[in-house]
Amino acid sequence: MNFQRSEEQQMIIENLRKFLDNEIEPAFREHGEGFIPREKMQGWVQALTEFGMTKAPFGEEWGGFGMDWLTHLMVFEEVAYTSLDIAIPGFINACGAELLRRTASEEIQQKYIPDILACNKFIAIGISEPDVGSDVAAVKTRAVLEGDHWVINGEKTWITNGEYADVFICTCLTGEGELTHILVDREEHGFETVGIPKMALNGQSTSQVFLSDVRVPVSNTIGERGQGLKNTLKIFEYARCHMSMWGVGVARRAMDESIKYSQERKQHGKLIAGHQLIADKIATMATKIDAARLLTYRAIDMVERGARADKECAMAKWFGTEIAVTAARDAVEIHGGNGVTKEFIVERLAREAIVSPIPDGTTEIQKLIISRALTGEQAFR
Template sequence: MASATLELQGMNFNLTEEHLAVQEAARDFAQNALLPGVIERDSEAKFPKEQVRQMGELGFLGMMVSPDYGGGGMDTLSYVLAMEEISKIDASCSVIMSVNNSLVCWGLEAYGSEEQKQKYLTRLASGEVIGAFCLSEPEAGSDATSQHTTAEDMGDYYLLNGTKNWITNGGSAEIYLVMAQTDVGKKHKGINCLIVEKGQPGFTIGKKEDKLGIRASDTHSLMFTDVKVPKENRIGDDGFGFKFAMSTLNGGRIGIAAQALGIAAGAYELALTYSQERRAFGKAIFEHQAIQFKLAEMVTKIEAARLLVYKAARLKDEGKDYVQAAAMAKLFASDVAMWATVEAVQVHGGYGYVKEYHVERLMRDAKITQIYEGTSEIQKLVIAREITR
């Protein structure tokens, strides 16, 4: 079987024919289905409904889910390869894909009951519906233990009350994984994760946020007022919700790291192409050392980020501890994405400030990768904790 191989500290990243096929399929989809209209969707903050439908049909919304539940049964490396290619073109679509794969589908498959998997996971993995992961609150962002949303135990059901903020897929999802406090006295050990369906009485979706970047993805606040959630919709044992959220986010960081990598790589590719076409002082600007140095540093940092992302993915696939590796990949890749996109705008000069050339959008999209699914500061805390264990 043909393969491409990278080695890092004894770890092999074997890109099999299947890996390369996934990468090519994602690249073709991004170029042919996402690139047309991406500027308009960003400008108008228009949810990519048709593109998301196509992602579902192509298997990009349940890549790592077992075929038993309608998924692709692929490994994490396949997932990050696809995330990178899609993120090069449209980070709004890639964050929709990331949340559905990393946070919702993975969490349900890893910790959900068989009944929950049959009822919800099969629909999510096929792209029939998409999901949302609801942890953040007005006073619970980086401090995820400070949950004010409550789930009062009423016997056969929980009575859910509270507000969630910054929820990706907040308006377009059909299935929501909601963290809520059942026993305040137990603090984070009293948190549960409940599966909530759109349309339940008392469940209200707030206005769509007007964001700096990833504007085509829909981000909403969610309000719950005496929402009755059946006991069978609790994931895991009573009090398992916080562990569920943290475990799921560890894997989610790999997806966001891959998104950041894709944004950086997309900006670099645009800058390289532009530098070879744009002429100044009688020659292509690539021939000027100042531009060469920028591009050389960009490609070097992007390759370093890629190796970190691949390492985290491979550790996860091998069933090894990947917490530190995922945090390192997200921390570094998100910083590279922010830096590389600013440099890409600089290479383009005045054209870089114009929407037509795409790099200003990538620069705006890059910033969120340093914030969501754990800020860069939180990643440093995670890494520090892991290296002193």
């Protein structure tokens, strides 16, 4: 495996970094942490597609760059470093488009994928429910076949992109122990969304989705009937690699803010960067960030080669998101009292980091997946 950046990747990342620093960061700071209206969010993410956000791993026939998922993860890391709120909608659009590319009919693909990659439309994927989290197989939202239509009733929660979504891929119970993905178009079929306030990441949309007697043509079935769980687990591999890079982006920003502060702040007659315990924290951050990034690169390389990678993706997701928590906490401690004030960004990073280990399978779930792969013993029913 060679993870040395190509000249093209290096050029993309350098130009993206300049754009993020000069355009996106000032605009995001001016906006603050409140909800970002759809029009503003769409403008930002559409600008980022020109650097490969959402587009990098998709072929030119879809309006993509024809590159790879590794490049997309590099781009995602940079955007996450600046703002997770702005990075997340593009991540969901990329994973949603991949689900359609893999499993949807040609008609559905042609209708939606180009607009999703260009961020003319937003997509959301609905799995979690009020009583369903890690146990995906326990989904209760039901789709009943009536002639040539599905009639869907249920509630989804913790749905990223929910309030923005033009397209909703709903995981439905379509028979005894049978899960199926069905595409619901907000304009054509309708669904209701309500935002969920959180301790962080309130700029982007996390919402409840309500479906009441929603009639959707059977032709909007995504993949084969009953294959929803299998297809979800495959998309989890892409999602977990992005979650790891979410953590790497936050941790790297926390480290850089810590380095900067330690080179300016003096205590006991010298810069705190020269104090051994501060140096230890910074060195540990740097080493764990590199380790998390390499775990993620290995995982996405395996996914792209078609190798089984559930264990490696779980390792990356666990390690990458947890190092965000420890790095952000250490950054707050390095900043001392200043670290808990709104004046310094590490306060925000610490709140965002705490969220990181939860989506797309908690750390505990990732450990069970790893153990199952190693021992052959099933922890789930």
